[in-house]
Amino acid sequence: MKFNLLRKESLSRYLGADKNFVKSMTAFDLVAMGVGAVIGTGIFILPGTVAAKTAGPGVTLSFLFSAIVCALAAMCYAEFSSALPVAGSAYSYGNVVFGEIFGWILGWALILEYMLAVASVSTGWAAYFQSLLEDFGIKIPKALAGPFDPSHGVYINIVAVIIVLLVTAMLSHGMQTSTRVNDVAVVIKIVIIILFLVAGVFFIRKANYHPFLPYHMSGVFRGATTVFFAYLGFDAVSSSAAEVKDPKKNMPMGIIGTLIVATVLYMCVSVVLTGMVHYTKLDVANPVAFALQVVHQDWMAGLISIGALIGMFTMMVTMTYSSSRLVYSIGRDGLLPSFLSKLDKHGTPQIAVWTVGIIIALMGGLVSLDQLTSLVNIGTLLAFTFVSFGIIPLRKRKDIGNRGGFKVPLFPVLPIISGLACLAMICMLSKETYIGAGIWFALGLILYFSYGYRHSKINTDR
Template identity: 70%
Template sequence: MSIKDKIWQKQSLEKYLAKDNQFIKSMNAFDLMALGIGAVIGTGIFILPGTVAALKAGPGIMLSFVVAAIVCSLAAMCYAEFSSAMPIAGSAYSYGNVIFGELIGWILGWALILEYMLAVAAVSTGFSAYFSSLLQGFGLAIPKIFSGPFDPAHGTYINLVAIIIVWLITWLLSQGMQQSVRVNNLMVIVKISIIIIFLVVGVFYVKPANWHPFLPFGKIGILQGASTVFFAYLGFDAVSSSAAEVKNPQRNMPIGIIGTLLVATALYILVAVVLTGMVSFRELDVANPVAFALQKVGQNWTAGIISLGALAGMFTMMVTMIYSSSRLIYSIGRDGLLPKFLGQLQGKHHLPQHSLLVVTVIISFLGGLVPLDQLTSLVNIGTLVAFTFVSIGIIPLRKHTEIQHDGFHVPWSPVLPIISAIACIGLMLTLSLETWIASLIWFVIGLGIYFSYGIRHENIS
């Protein structure tokens, strides 16, 4: 087989289903929504509504969240159809292999590796910072040498808390999905409960006068705000990685993905409404706008609870992303594009322990030793590349002779999938030149690995 034939060969869905059949199907729609909400609702809900209102949209930030949700829902529906039609591990990577061919599948997988691992590493450092602040409230402190990335000039050598929390989550995931799902569901309930506490307390301090002027930056402010808060919704796509471990995926996958987006949208809008009603939007350009607003109205005890909500939010996000990363690496190893030991399931729980271990080591290194401030924007481009191909992929999916599915269908196809792809490309064009250069380097490295190793060891054919 020529190289050209190899890079465009497509995997058989039946082969994927047979390979992934060893997974234990234990998750239902509620579990999927908890995974999705765990990934989507993080610290951003306590920060973005305030800062974006102050700088871009004013009280109209609530409409920005609606616009962003509409754009995001287009991609969400495309993911819902794919996961319903193809209940396999690997998310966009596996979809790309079946629909577009091996090379596109690899590019999508490489993009998702960037998204998942970098996102967890960045959040682990945020968790460390919040945890340190919490300890300081009790008069305790982590030694400076263990409080940041390797930077001897500033007295830090390793971010110990970031490493510990990643390994703790990995230990949890290694105990089986039923146990992991129970803990994740509990943490999601805690997080949502804390958000509801803020809404219930804050609504009594709302002054309608604070909503005037509603659009101080004009209508363009709504769109500028939407382009910023769009990234607050990212993470629902990770739910599709679990398709091989879900009961009745044709029904539960669309509920999990679309349900995640609906709940997240409702919570973001409600927080934006209450927050901008409590305090003038002009005062919200601070690092912790929700806690600031509560302190301003004398609710200091509630502001303290918000810190716990932030910790719970970051914990559940890391659970979902580490889980999704391990399933992604398993899927690529399953196809031989990475070493095949990564594509094996081990233990009584039939889990990809090898891929989980490799993922954890890489994330620990990034979160514990590497300054990530300049790299987190790469998460966005990795996500949008996957969104674009999944959206376009709906068109050939419908024409695929091997795939006959009776599950969820994106309405008004191919119009909505095309609009979704155009919207994603438009958002990619708003990213900085530095982000594009860094991502180009990442994809060049990925293609180097594919052509030097993957194409010679693949077992797709």
């Protein structure tokens, strides 16, 4: 057998393998899924803390500049998902365009991103929910209220485990049921945000906007690098391409639409929040709730908590779904055991869904994730970088047609700018993140060379 790490997958095999998925998702479902992933608790926290520490009222511009950088990557994802309407997102794109070893590295990075993100958010959801229960006089025993730490009498975060398993059970019933629940949850979340905006706008004081740029434009740009990560998650939409009606039209609408809705919401919250309270007072744990208390609108604090819970729930739905489709895709290619790619009679990869759900539940319930969440960023940015630069070899492939589909404008300038911007973001990550990522990728390469390469379904003779 000739040893070839750059052997490439064919689009036709992917389309054939994914044809049993039920194509039920619309552009609205995709936007709801994307907004569900991008708009979480961060919208109630980041605008305030970044305003206080870095950008002042100019935090609104920080969100705008970050959105522009993300828009470049979003357009590249939109073209890929239009040209390659298959499951697996950047993993599958890498296999087709760059070769199997690059696809594997991207897939391994995305597994880390998605699963860590959900596990981390599940612990946040548990903390909010436990706080809500305590308001009603219900207290969860200490032994069941945190990560495994026997020396302090704590054994498992039972609420985090339960919420992840509930999300997994919902996804196991298929995407038609899941998208209906997710769509409703996202609408409720947006309504709560709009209620805050409508209530808050009456308490805006122009004096709070002065000075608008207390840390100058350099502060705005520093703020942009911080809030950039608030947008991560829109890429998860691309993992659903095999289950979308008319993907050439709906995938670009879903990806770009997600970014537009998220940007408008983040910027509006920033404008209202910094108008209600002077930016110097917003360096608190929950700036939105604090601002409402300052203007004596305590009645909305409960709504904000509900909005945060729903925001985290929809994020867990999208990322768990994306994780399962990613694991399905890697199993489909033989790089992980092929039983992970089996679909049930309803077109749902049940084994992949429950495998992912159980692993995430154990991580959220037993492991302290504080030091690991930064690895989410490097996994995402790595995928962004490859997808951005990948547009160039994609356009050269005569066997992949994208007639009538979305194409990145100003080719090849915008894809190159997008890739370079993502590389710049990677360079800003901490040394600890590089060390953690190095260990993770080393484990991934060991698994690939010991199992994946030999079991790959790519025809090495072609």
